[in-house]
Amino acid sequence: MRLQMSDEDAAFQQRMRDFFTTEIPAELRERWAAGGELEPDDMRAAQRLLNAAGLAVPHWPVEWGGQDWTQLQRHLYLQEIQAASVPPPLAFNANMVGPVIATFGSQEQKERFLPATANLDIWWCQGFSEPNAGSDLASLRTSAVLDGDEWVVNGQKTWTTLGQHADWIFALVRTEPDAPKKQMGISFLVFDVKSPGVSVRPIQLIDGGHEVNEVFFDNVRVPADQLIGERGKGWTIAKFLLGNERVGVAPVASIKRALATAKEHASATRSGAGTLLDEPLIAARFVELETQLSALELTVLRVAANSHGDKPEPASSILKLRGSQLQQDVLEFTADIAGPASLQWSQPDDTDLEAWTALATPTYLNFRKASIYGGSNEVQRSIIASGILGLKG
Amino acid sequence: MDFTFDDEQKALQDAVRELASRHAPAEAHGDVPVGPAQHDPKAWSAIAEMGLLALPFGEDVGGADASTVEVAIAATELGKARVVTAYADALTAAGLIAFGGSDEQRAKLLPDLLDGSSLIVPAFAEPGRAWSLDAYDVTASAADGDVTLTGTKEPVPFADVADKLVVTARVGERTGLFLVEGATVSGMRVRFDDTPAVALGSIDDAARAIQAGVNLGILAVAAEALGAMDAALPMTVEYLKTRKQFGVPLAAFQTLTQRAADMYVSLELARSTVLHAGMALAADPYDATVASRAKVVVGQSGRHVGQEAIQLHGGIGMTAEYAVGHFTARITAIEHTFGDTRWHLAALARDVAGHPQVDVLA
Ligand SMILES: Cc1cc2nc3c(=O)[nH]c(=O)nc-3n(C[C@H](O)[C@H](O)[C@H](O)COP(=O)(O)OP(=O)(O)OC[C@H]3O[C@@H](n4cnc5c(N)ncnc54)[C@H](O)[C@@H]3O)c2cc1C
Numbered sequence: 001m002r003l004q005m006s007d008e009d010a011a012f013q014q015r016m017r018d019f020f021t022t023e024i025p026a027e028l029r030e031r032w033a034a035g036g037e038l039e040p041d042d043m044r045a046a047q048r049l050l051n052a053a054g055l056a057v058p059h060w061p062v063e064w065g066g067q068d069w070t071q072l073q074r075h076l077y078l079q080e081i082q083a084a085s086v087p088p089p090l091a092f093n094a095n096m097v098g099p100v101i102a103t104f105g106s107q108e109q110k111e112r113f114l115p116a117t118a119n120l121d122i123w124w125c126q127g128f129s130e131p132n133a134g135s136d137l138a139s140l141r142t143s144a145v146l147d148g149d150e151w152v153v154n155g156q157k158t159w160t161t162l163g164q165h166a167d168w169i170f171a172l173v174r175t176e177p178d179a180p181k182k183q184m185g186i187s188f189l190v191f192d193v194k195s196p197g198v199s200v201r202p203i204q205l206i207d208g209g210h211e212v213n214e215v216f217f218d219n220v221r222v223p224a225d226q227l228i229g230e231r232g233k234g235w236t237i238a239k240f241l242l243g244n245e246r247v248g249v250a251p252v253a254s255i256k257r258a259l260a261t262a263k264e265h266a267s268a269t270r271s272g273a274g275t276l277l278d279e280p281l282i283a284a285r286f287v288e289l290e291t292q293l294s295a296l297e298l299t300v301l302r303v304a305a306n307s308h309g310d311k312p313e314p315a316s317s318i319l320k321l322r323g324s325q326l327q328q329d330v331l332e333f334t335a336d337i338a339g340p341a342s343l344q345w346s347q348p349d350d351t352d353l354e355a356w357t358a359l360a361t362p363t364y365l366n367f368r369k370a371s372i373y374g375g376s377n378e379v380q381r382s383i384i385a386s387g388i389l390g391l392k393g
Numbered sequence: 394m395d396f397t398f399d400d401e402q403k404a405l406q407d408a409v410r411e412l413a414s415r416h417a418p419a420e421a422h423g424d425v426p427v428g429p430a431q432h433d434p435k436a437w438s439a440i441a442e443m444g445l446l447a448l449p450f451g452e453d454v455g456g457a458d459a460s461t462v463e464v465a466i467a468a469t470e471l472g473k474a475r476v477v478t479a480y481a482d483a484l485t486a487a488g489l490i491a492f493g494g495s496d497e498q499r500a501k502l503l504p505d506l507l508d509g510s511s512l513i514v515p516a517f518a519e520p521g522r523a524w525s526l527d528a529y530d531v532t533a534s535a536a537d538g539d540v541t542l543t544g545t546k547e548p549v550p551f552a553d554v555a556d557k558l559v560v561t562a563r564v565g566e567r568t569g570l571f572l573v574e575g576a577t578v579s580g581m582r583v584r585f586d587d588t589p590a591v592a593l594g595s596i597d598d599a600a601r602a603i604q605a606g607v608n609l610g611i612l613a614v615a616a617e618a619l620g621a622m623d624a625a626l627p628m629t630v631e632y633l634k635t636r637k638q639f640g641v642p643l644a645a646f647q648t649l650t651q652r653a654a655d656m657y658v659s660l661e662l663a664r665s666t667v668l669h670a671g672m673a674l675a676a677d678p679y680d681a682t683v684a685s686r687a688k689v690v691v692g693q694s695g696r697h698v699g700q701e702a703i704q705l706h707g708g709i710g711m712t713a714e715y716a717v718g719h720f721t722a723r724i725t726a727i728e729h730t731f732g733d734t735r736w737h738l739a740a741l742a743r744d745v746a747g748h749p750q751v752d753v754l755a
Contacts, residue, residue, distance in 0.1 A: 134707050136638035159708050205711050206718030208427040212708075271523035279523075281735040332696075335725065340518035342729045343581075344548040345428035350579045352520035352545050361725055362428070365718065368703045369711050376707065378648060 005072075013076045016055075020084035024049055033085035033257070035359045037209075040123065040165045046087040047120040055081075056089045057118045061102050064114045075301060082253030092124040092161075093117045096241050097170045100188065104229035104237055113190070125193070127157040127171030127215060128238065135379055137172070138182045138235060142217060144173040144189055146224065151175070151189060153197075153220040159373070163200050163213035169193050176232050186234035191222040205369075207362035208345075242375055243316065252297045255327050259289055262334045265356060269337060276337060285333055289326070296322050315388070317380040324370035324377060331367050335360040394754065396668050402466055405459075409467045412439050413474035418719075425713050429581075429726065430477035432554040437478055440471075441509020446483055449609065449675070450491055455504030461609065461678070465616040465671035472620025475719055479514060479551040481617065481730070485610030486513040489559045492678065493570050493594045493602025502557075502572075515606065516546040516560045516573075516583055524732045526603050527568040528561040531585060536564045536596040541587040542571060548581035558583065559593060561603065569596040570603065601679055608684040611731045612670055615691040618727045619667045621720040622660045622695060625702040628717055629653060632706055649705055656701050659694035666690040669753065682744070685737035692734030695724040 005013070028046055032038060038046075050056040051065070058077060060066035069077070081088060088094075098117045101109055116122045133140040142155025153173055163169070168190055176185030193200065197220035202210040229237050263286055266276040276282050296319070303315045335342050341357035371377040385391040398406065416436035418425070440446065448463040450456025457463075464484065471480060483506065490502050490513070505511040519530045531544030542562050552558065558573045560583075570593040577584040594602065630653055633644040643649050670687035673680055699721035703710035710717045728734065 129708070132637070134638060136640075139638075139640075204424050204427075204713040206427060206713050206722060208713065268521070269523055270521060270529070272525065272527075276523050279735070279739065281739055285735070328700075335729070336733055336735065339524050339729055339733060340548060341520065343429055343550060343726055348580050351582055352547050353582075354521070361722070361729075364725065365722055366711075368700065368721075369708075371704060372707055372711065377704075378646075381648075 016080040029085040079253040125166035183235040188234040207366040321380040409470040417474040447507040460675035462671035468616035469620040472617030481613035482514040488606030488609035492605040533562040542585035622698040625720040663694035
């Protein structure tokens with residue numbers, strides 16, 4: 001046990017901070033921090049700047065752009081990138097399909113996809129969920145049948161985040177319909193979403209936005225060499241990917257920044273003769289959330305230090321569970337601080353309300369998703385119960 | 394205490410339910426409006442024609458001589474069907490006029506307001522300021538008679554369709570109520586720039602009138618939120634019964650059914666508190682404690698039920714095509730209307746030493 005960071009780690013942290021705050025345009029970071037939507041080109045620009053400096057995919061194998069950092073360094077990197085409000089590398093690329101191809105792909109597939117994935121030359125989307133396969137992902141029905149040297153894909157995916165911007169999709173498909181267990185017979189297939197037979201329909205969410213889509217496949221022909229890993233072993237890959245996804249979704253530093261921003265807003269919102277921050281219940285809620293967040297951050301540090309290699313720990317479920325809850329709590333509190341101003345969702349030119357107040361309620365509602373996707377919080381509790389506590393449900 | 398509805402109240406409930414079903418948002422495929430409701434003239438005139446605005450007021454001013462209990466019944470049904478209108482706003486304005494206006498102002502303004510021929514809404518919120526019953530940045534040139542107002546109110550829901558506003562404004566160290574017709578309105582922003590206004594009654598009565606008017610608004614929105622919860626829970630229960638994962642309905646997972654049971658507990662606590670507030674405000678329209686307790690219970694229940702309704706639905710609960718998220722959005726807006734849970738807790742806390750215990754039958 002040691003309380004302080006080593007000088008080396010402190011220097012590393014400073015190096016990260018300097019890079020993110022000087023090399024990534026402030027204008028981009030400010031827009032990201034304000035919660036405004038970024039255009040795909042902005043996302044590409046940010047990821048390419050990171051990639052050029054070797055900071056887009058540091059957790060990948062070194063030969064494909066990784067950095068061979070310690071877990072603490074990885075944590076410090078995440079902390080600083082979030083604290084500086086740098087638009088993060090696209091999760092579908094950096095945290096999902098990249099590590100999958102690096103781990104399960106052939107040499108040829110690695111060469112074909114990894115550099116383009118790290119540089120966001122390919123924008124990937126995740127085709128896992130289906131209307132009837134959500135938490136029960138293994139019951140998925142989208143089928144792929146081999147016809148010569150092509151797979152013919154039919155079926156439907158849903159909730160496909162940012163599918164409207166995507167170039168390629170990585171999809172779980174059923175290639176062995178007669179396998180004895182539903183987890184068997186699933187394969188991991190990647191293909192161009194501009195292929196004939198693919199159609200994308202946007203889904204409107206409760207905040208009015210369109211970040212998710214339904215994606216339909218009608219006799220989509222996919223070259224056989226675009227199956228990643230072993231045929232029929234897609235479930236193993238899916239579990240690997242979902243475990244990685246979970247590690248990425250405890251954005252402690254982003255939550256800290258959101259809470260700090262909320263505090264600035266509270267101290268700028270007048271209440272009686274003082275500000276909202278002078279109100280005892282508001283102040284108490286701030287320190288309560290700060291204390292809860294520090295407990296989570298300490299746990300992230302403790303778990304990160306104990307995990308070895310690429311294998312996600314069941315303890316990562318703690319991070320997903322508590323991380324999403326605290327993220328939601330902070331956004332709920334931000335809407336409370338906006339108060340009456342939160343009733344207005346749009347920002348007409350002639351308003352005296354602060355821009356952030358218009359986003360407070362839609363953002364709060366939008367982030368109810370955080371406890372649903374990436375393995376819902378109920379699923380995380382089941383993983384903790386069975387994987388850690390030995391309580392098979 | 395008796396919580397049962399009499400025949401007339403049941404008839405009112407049925408009538409409003411029927412009205413609400415006719416004006417509920419249509420089932421839609423593709424994009425639907427989100428965020429604050431736009432004024433719906435058809436729904437509004439139906440509400441006015443049924444006399445729902447008149448319910449808690451005396452016949453002398455065009456009221457129906459019913460009570461705040463009937464307001465709670467009506468607003469609950471509107472909330473259940475997602476008929477979001479200026480109902481609470483107009484009732485609040487009517488309350489401010491009824492409790493604060495001179496006899497002449499009451500006689501002149503209330504009949505038209507209560508029968509829907511004129512829409513008056515209150516303007517409390519000031520940009521950059523937390524919720525308050527007091528005005529700070531909108532000031533009046535004098536306390537009485539013909540005055541002018543200066544400053545900005547925002548957001549003022551339905552300001553763009555209102556014929557008149559009842560505005561809180563500062564006079565020295567005090568807050569008064571003023572009637573305004575000629576403000577510069579754009580969207581929800583209302584600007585006053587030496588704008589002519591008329592004092593509503595005497596400033597000596599304003600604080601009490603504001604309390605009574607806002608109490609009425611609180612009751613209406615709390616009941617509306619109750620209705621929203623009352624609709625979101627059965628939708629969730631139904632979904633747990635029909636949605637299958639892992640080869641079984643979600644209802645086979647006890648962790649989910651137990652949470653539905655907790656939602657039911659929250660809903661019923663809100664129902665008792667809203668109905669009690671309806672009765673208590675009929676007896677004493679100035680009772681701030683009753684109104685604050687109702688806002689707190691509904692705030693906490695609403696947050697619980699709204700969030701869990703989405704969570705237990707999974708992804709589908711996040712979509713605009715599906716009603717459950719809209720109920721949660723409306724419950725959230727109501728939380729931020731007329732003071733949120735923390736604001737009312739702080740108000741109640743100011744008197745914590747003044748009573749040894751809570752006694753609802755006292
Ligand atoms: C905004 C958003 C973005 C998304 N992006 C993507 C994406 O890019 N790609 C992709 O493939 N998917 C994506 N998803 C899908 C997401 O992974 C699923 O929503 C999630 O797996 C839950 O599935 P479901 O929505 O079908 O809910 P269901 O599985 O039907 O669950 C409904 C409720 O029941 C609970 N539940 C289910 N089974 C159990 C059980 N055994 N025990 C206890 N509780 C249970 C759930 O936790 C939930 O509360 C996204 C979802 C959202 C909302």
